[in-house]
Structures are given as C-alpha cells and as structure tokens.
Amino acid sequence: MTVERPVTVAVLGTHSTGKSTFLARLAHELRRQDIQVATVADLGEQAQRIGLPILFNHTYASTLWIITRGISNELEAWLHADVVLVDRAVPDALGYYRAALAYRHERPDPAALSSLEPLVEAHSLHYDLMLRTTLDPEIPIGDNKERDSNSDFRVLADHYVNRVLHEMRLPHELLPADGHDHALARTVAFTTARLSGLQVGP
Structure with missing residues (x-):
C-alpha cells in the first residue's frame, strides 16, 4: 500500500505522560x-549527547536544532513508510523553549521567536493528526531515561506546549493519562481511513 505522502500522526506534551508508550502500541x-x-x-537525548542544553536549560540554538533536525528526520521517513509516527511534533520544542525561559525568569527574545514560530506553524500543516498528552501530576516522572526530575518544570512544559498549540490554532486531540485504549482505536481508525482515501476529521 502506498500513498503520495505518508499519513503523519504526531504526539506531543510534557515528559512522562505516555507519548512513547502510546506510539509503540500504535505502531x-x-x-x-x-x-x-x-x-x-x-x-x-541526542541533543544532550552532542552537548546541547535541554529541558529547563533550552536555548534558541538547541530549540532550532531540535526543530530543524526533527523536520529533516520526518522528511526522510516520508520516503519509507505509509504512516509516519512522530514522537514530539515540532510545536513541542517551541513549547519547551518558552517553558525554559519562564522557568529561568527570562524574557523571550522577539527576534528569536519570530524566526522559530513561522517554521513551526508551516511544518505543522503536514501533521494529519496531532495528539497532546494531558498531565496527571500524581504520575511520577519516569526513571527509564535520564531526564529532569523537576516537577515544577514538567508543569510549565505542559502549559506552554498547550499554549503554543492554541496560539497557532493547530488542531489536535487530547491523549488522556488515565488510559489510551479509546485514543488508540480512534487513531487506528483515522489512519486506515486516510490510507483508504477517505476524508475524516479532525
């Protein structure tokens, strides 16, 4: 089965909210x-390995690297699949950058944001379906990978990722923390319908 452009499903949201687990089940x-x-x-993790700051230390440079490398990886994946699943859509990186600035009590540089925002907004048109995880503060931060254990920053990241989506009016669905079964069935149905040429929401 082939399509002119793969159906692209992307998940985004703050850390330890089930993105990778959901995408593994969906795949x-x-x-x-x-x-x-x-x-x-x-x-x-790749950004961290090459020495770029992440999480509440995010900078313009690290954010631009993640956005542009993410776009490049997605375009490469278009060549090899009917469906591309993205663990962290590009608006996620912008949300994390804004959360990092808020955490450090720094003012955003309007010039930096004005260069990042159009890139994020334009590329987001290629996502057929975006799902944003919802934060349950009672669920602890996972220890399966090295990451920030600061729960305050996790809340800020959740807030700013959501804010970026709404400010850019990017359509998305919520992926609740208390169970993925309904979202999984809905996403499988959406994806197979798109592959069949049926125009379904969102």
Missing part, C-alpha cells in the same frame, strides 16, 4: 494490518 496495531510504519524518535 504495533498498524503493522498487524501490514501497514508500513516509520517512527521519528524524540531528539532530546
């Missing part, structure tokens, strides 16, 4: 239907 369900799936991974 499994789609592959069971013999759909070719490519996954574009979260770039946070």
Whole structure:
C-alpha cells in the first residue's frame, strides 16, 4: 500500500505522560494490518549527547536544532513508510523553549521567536493528526531515561506546549493519562481511513 505522502500522526506534551508508550502500541496495531510504519524518535537525548542544553536549560540554538533536525528526520521517513509516527511534533520544542525561559525568569527574545514560530506553524500543516498528552501530576516522572526530575518544570512544559498549540490554532486531540485504549482505536481508525482515501476529521 502506498500513498503520495505518508499519513503523519504526531504526539506531543510534557515528559512522562505516555507519548512513547502510546506510539509503540500504535505502531504495533498498524503493522498487524501490514501497514508500513516509520517512527521519528524524540531528539532530546541526542541533543544532550552532542552537548546541547535541554529541558529547563533550552536555548534558541538547541530549540532550532531540535526543530530543524526533527523536520529533516520526518522528511526522510516520508520516503519509507505509509504512516509516519512522530514522537514530539515540532510545536513541542517551541513549547519547551518558552517553558525554559519562564522557568529561568527570562524574557523571550522577539527576534528569536519570530524566526522559530513561522517554521513551526508551516511544518505543522503536514501533521494529519496531532495528539497532546494531558498531565496527571500524581504520575511520577519516569526513571527509564535520564531526564529532569523537576516537577515544577514538567508543569510549565505542559502549559506552554498547550499554549503554543492554541496560539497557532493547530488542531489536535487530547491523549488522556488515565488510559489510551479509546485514543488508540480512534487513531487506528483515522489512519486506515486516510490510507483508504477517505476524508475524516479532525
């Protein structure tokens, strides 16, 4: 099964809210239907390995790297799959950058934002479906990877990712923390319908 451009499903939201787990389940369900799936991974750890600051230390440079590298990885994945699953859509990086500035009590540089925002907004048109995870503060920050354990910053990241989506009027659905089964079934149905040429929401 081939399509002119892959159906692209992206998940975003603050850390330890189930993005990677949901995408792994989604990939499994789609592959069971013999759909070719490519996954574009979260770039946070790679950024950290090459020496870029992440989380509440994010800078303009680290944010631009994550956005542009993410776009590049997504475009490469377009060549190899019917469906591309993105772990952290590009608005996520902008939300984290704004959260980092708020955490450090720094004013955003209007010139920096004016160069990042059009890039994020334009590329987001390529996402057929975006799902934003919802934060349950009672769920602890996961220890399966090295990451910030600061719960205050996790709340700020949740707030600013949501704010970026709403300010840019980017359509998205919520991925609740208390169970992914309904969202999984809905996303599988959405994706298979798009592959069949049916125009369905959002």
